[in-house]
Structure formats: C-alpha cells, structure tokens
Amino acid sequence: MAEEVFQKARNRTLSVFCEDAEKEWKAPFYFIQGADPQFGLMKAYSIGNCDSGGDEWDQELKLTQQAVQAINRLNPKPKFFVICGDLVHGMPGTPWREAQTRDLKNVLKGLSCDIPAVFVSGNHDLGNAPTPETINDYCQQWGDDYFAFWAGGVLFLVLNSQLYFDHSKCPEQKQAQDVWLSEQLAIAEKKACKHVVMFQHIPLFLKSPDEDHDYFNLEKSIRQELLDKFCKAGIKKVFSGHYHRNAGGAYKDLEMVVSSAIGCQLGEDTHGVRVVVVTAEKIVHRYYSLEKLSNEGIEKDLMDLIKQN
Template sequence: MRLFFPATLFLIAFPMWMSNASAEDETSVVVDQRFTQAANRTFKAFNSPLEQSWQGPFFFLQLADTQYGMFTGNKGFEKEAALTQQAVEHINRLQPRFVIVCGDLTNATPDQTRYQAQVKQYHQDFSKVDTEIPLVCVCGNHDVGNRPTSKSIASYQKNFGDDYFSFWAGGVCNIVLNSSVLKDPTGAPEVLAAQQTWLEQKLLEAQQSKAKHIFLFQHHPMFLQKEDEPDQYFNIPLERRAPLLDQLKQAEVRAIFAGHYHRNAYGRAGEMEMITTGPVGRPLGKDPSGFRIVIVQETSIQHQYYGMDDVPKKINLTDQVKP
C-alpha cells in the first residue's frame, strides 16, 4: 500500500520533545566500522586504483531521507524503521554495486535529545545490508543542522564518517558533498572553503584519469527544475549555485543526485542531469516511499524511481529503464 501525506505536516516541531529524553537517548552509540568507512576524504570499501578502470555495466541504488522520527515528530520511528527494513530486503535481493543514502538519515539533529536513539536504529537496520555491498552515507541538513557548525559536523562524522569525500567505482568518479554548508555557510565558512578547494582538485583528477562518468551526490538539490530558478527552501542559493554549476559543467559532470525534497524532481543544466529522489521515509507529495535504481553504461546512464511495493525482482543490465 502506498502512503501519502500532505506537505503541510512537514517538519512540525514540538519543544516538549527536548525535555523528555530517555536513558537510551543519552547513551553513546557504539558505531560499527562499516558506517565510518568515509575517512580521509575517501571511502575505504573501494580500491581506488583498481576501480578507476571501466569494468563493464553496473547499477547502484540511490536512497534519500530515511529521516527516522519524521512521521511522529521524533516521538518514535516505527514507520521509518519498517520502510528501511523493506528497502534493505530489496537491496540484498538486487545486489547492487553500492548503495548511497543522500542525507537526512535522522530527523533529530545532533543537538536534540532523540538523535542518538535514531542513529542507533539507523545503524541497526542498515547493518543488515549484505557486507559485500558498500553502504555510503551522505549528510543532510538534519544530520548537521540547517546552519552547520564544526561541532555539528563533528557529531555527524563520529557516527557516519566524513561529511565530504570521493570514491571510484567501476571507472566512475563519485564525489560526495556537504550541501548544508552550500545552503548556509555562515556557521562553518572554513568548511565550505576547504570543500571547494578539495572539489576543484577532485574534478581535475577525475578528468585527468579519464573517468567514464563523474557523479555528484549531495542532500540538497542544486535546483529542482531549472538551473536559474529563484531561491527557495529546497534548492541551493543562486549566489553559490551558479558558479558551482559552471564549474561542474566545465568538468563534464554527468549527473547530480540529491534528496531533501521528499518527492522526485528532474532538471538539466546543459548536458548535466539534476536528479532529485523521493524518500525512503515520509513522502510529501504523490511519490510513495521508495528509492532510485541507476544503471551505468559506458557512455550513458538510465535511472528510475520505484515505490517500495513496485521494486523489480532483479535488474537486467541490458534493459533500458525510464529516466
């Protein structure tokens, strides 16, 4: 059954939650090493020298917005856990090259009392993913705050590894950004500056290494439909969006993958696709809870979003899926 929820219920906050922490909320999370493989600005599960060579078509799964606690305003996370467990069953059956979760892993932010309990449940559910399938986590605004600081980013890194990094998989260069500092850098301008310097180098390296594709992953969409659309809650401000898009176009980035919108959206900036994927957790539009399957060919990609009840039994890499 597909679940639909009105946008008017999005991110309702109740101060009383902050004063009702349980003992479990305050308990430090013991983090499995698979959740902190993003370290030293790379991802340990991938052998970068080997993975820089094209090895044939493959597919990966893009998830977003598990956001444990959003259905109930942080009072519980049973629905998010059930949906995530359903997603994990699909992941283990399909056996993708990797899985990437594009932000808002939890609904509580690191300074809220329910954060650790939600992190613990996220770890518990995703620990069931086949250990042969790399699980890549991306930070969102709930993971580091709408106005991230060095402290909030450090809290995220403790539980999920680096907030920005890159990795190669099958001849494709994958770059993960902290889009929250792009959205609002005022609490951590030094992080945005360091990320930008690092990004310039990674794009240059990808071009010099003749990557078959360059993919960018982040939480916030650069834009929803048009690259010059007005600023709003769901996109990156034009002030930083426009020069970054020019940089990505020049580097011939193939596609940007994001979440945050809790619906699907699609646009282009020149030849570069801007792909916004709906939530594993609570939907805010007509698209049900689900995830995206991305098939990577040597010169092209195909992708399609599936609701949890409509995911195919298997993926045939010779099939063409609808964009």
C-alpha cells in the same frame, strides 16, 4: 557493534573501494540511490510540527528495513547503496537523536556485506547552520562529510551541500571543501574516467536552473557557480534528496536528479529508491517504489536498461 559494521569514509575517500582496482572501466554496473529515511519525521509531520524531533519512528524503521531486504535480494548485486542525507530527523542536540541514530544503524547493518553503504550528510544530520562541532559529530558517526571514491571506472564525488546553504558558523570548513572540490574537478576535467557523478543532499535546483531560491534548493548565485564548475569538469549527473518528492531538470549537459524519500513523503510519490545503471556511454535511472522492489523484482528492467544503453 553497529558502529563497526560500516566502512566509513576517512581521509576524504572510501577505502572499501580500492582506487587502483576501481579506476579501470570493465563493464556496466548499477547502484541504488536512496534519500531521507529521516527517522522521526512522519510523526512530526502528522502532528503538523516538523520542527519537533519526532518521538516515534516505527514507520520509518520498517520502511528502511523493507528497502534493505529488497536490495539484498537483487541479483546481480548493486555496486553500492548511497543514502543522500537526512539519515534521522532529530537535529543535533535534540531529544531522540541518539535513539534514532542507533535504530537506523541497527537496520542498516542488515545490508549484505558485499553491498557497501555510502553516506551523504544532510541538513538534519549537521543542522541547518552547521558548526565545527556538529560536523565533527557527524563524521564520528557516519564518516567524512565530503569525499571521493572510484568504483567501476567512475569517479564519484560526495559533497556537504549544507556548506553551500549556510556556512556562517563554519567558514573554514566551507573554504576547505572548496579547495578540495577544485582539486577533484581538475581530475575530472582531464577525462581520466568514464563518468563523474556527484552526490549531495540539497538539490542545485528542483526543476529549472533559474528558479527562485527557497528551502529546497541552493541560492541562485551559488547554484550558478557550481553548475558552471560541474559542467566545465564534464559532470553529467548530480543526485540528491531533501525534497521528499521526485523532481529534476537539466542545465546544458548536466542532469539534476532529485529522488523522493525512503521515509516521509511530502507529495504524491511512493516510498522508494532509485536504480542507476552505468554503461560506457550513458547513465540511466529509474525510481522504484519499495513495494515493487520487494515483490516484483527488477532484474529484467536492469537487463533491458543495460542492453538499450
């Protein structure tokens, strides 16, 4: 039954948002960005073997449940809840992956029906070197691996960043996304919307656009090409996960926002999500611990962010 709960992205769009109705700017709104629930990583990390699939995920299940319950209580409701990849820890074809996926869906189906879920593919969802088969499996489970949708007068683009990390086993899929992305950026460049926002799993960079390439960012030449394309199209915000720590930086007018995990933390941050407020002039954001989101509420913060911007 959990399979039927989510209105998945199909045909490169998210039909839960009607483009004709959502293209027009009406008023400020906000959404919630999370990343890396990654059921199974906390156990794998605790035993020093992150390459394992993780045979326990009770902690991640409870944390994601806490996030869902806290988001449901927010008033006013967020426009949507986007999860920027690594939904589960088990790589394609590994033990526990099916059970992790089932349990995550069962938790997420508790999300209020008027808060759409938006899914972004990560490396653990597709494999570090994805194949046509692993991409197809993800699309069956969670919806298209890249797509666009309009919400509140804003154009949102969702990328499969794994195709920019290693597309050696799926060159045709990489080429298809490149063509699609060029079409979407051409729309963005015409300035037919208040803002254009990008979601992806792997950050373009963590702190500086000229930093060295490693596991947690994209290779320099690819990074620079994307940065220049995004800036030319007027994209001001790119939201990602993958790092399991909060980070980010700027390139020209573009801000790279890296959000820590709902699940396993690899630094000093708390389990949490990011609240993103969209006004006519700006997009502002703040990371909240699940504890604060659950127990203290953020309604006053939301109103302050909207009024100040």
